Amino acid sequence: MSELSFLNHLDLSYNHLSGKIPSSTQLQSFGASDFAGNPALCGLPLSQKCWPGEQTPNQSGDGEEYRDEFWKRFYGAAGFGFVVGFLGVCGSLLLKDSWRHAYFLSLENMKDCLYVTMAVNMARLWRTFQRPG
Template identity: 30%
Template sequence: MFVAMKRRALSTPLEVLFLLLLSNICCGSESDIECLRTLKQSLKDPHNYLVDWDFTNLYFEGSICSFTGVECWSATENKVLNLHLSNMGLEGHFPLGLEDCSSLTGLDLSNNHLSGPIPADISKTLTFVTTLDLSNNRFSGEIPIGLSNCRYLNVLDLQHNQLTGEIPWQMCHLIRLTSINVDDNLLSGPIPPFFSNLSSGSFANNPGLCDQLQTPDCPSIYEGNINFCGPPVSNNFSGTDAGMSSFYLSMGVGFATGFWVIFGALLFNMTWRTAYFLFMDSISDKIYVFVVLKWNRLIASIKRNKA
């Protein structure tokens, strides 16, 4: 996580403020409405959870934001931020039309009855996704290599499906990934060693999956991969922690008791400290994606005005 944070290029605070101030001049397009319309048509909804997805009376901006499972960037703008479609009994394949939800950052299709392969071009469909939950379905086939191009992905949950093949080594390019779960699938081959640096990783109940660090005869994922990302980066920050502890100890006399109630907990409780940094990491990614989307929308608006 810390390595990923160092490698990431973030906009300066002034750039972020400038783009946010300009955000009001850009408005949502019809593409998100078409996205939801196509998605609904591509799925079976036996329990009528999506019955309120009515596209006949959309007279004002933000109309789709009241749809079940739809979360928008703003309640007054037809721009979908997240789709929460879990536990709805939906049937069919991976839904169509999601590429038209160009601002989508979160997709939750867990606990449904979806089947078939995960699209090979999923990175083109979900360009800015940070959270993807396809767990507890019936997806089959291999984990697509294209998933490694979803470069903003933080959380990936594929557990309880019927996925086969190996975990693509190209997923080492997902430098923002903090959590992955592929429990209860039919995966085989080695677990990529770079996943050992994640805060949360689960690979249980895959009969053919092996750990290179614990299984001597497990094949090496490095063999034949000329463009491999390299061996896992050491995650030893003990020196940094010790230095920070000494700093806080030397400055302790100057701090009030109330300060230590909050920051002392983060300093001495590793679980809380980890959760704090993961939260801040996730927030920074969402801000970055938000700024990029607003900037692209601004450029598109300027081009339309010139035309």
């Protein structure tokens, strides 16, 4: 939030926030009343001072680590799902002769149906162009 530069109004009062308010020109421009009701919050514009070693929340890069972890898990799950699906289909076709024959027979029938449909439509189109105008 400390990187935002387009806010003209922000009311974070009574949200149980804690830690140091990030130092930025945008958040420093709001009044103390906008941060009221957060007793664990410190730093400007509040009068409550922070301890010297206290860090601003989420400035340590934790958000980036969570994003990286999310994408690692996402790609891992997608890869695992692909492998399981691929082996489920191909494995069943390799192991069951009757399924393999039925699958390839259905592919052959679809090819024949598509060929006949294309041949009929091409002949119909050819006849349309051959008619004298």
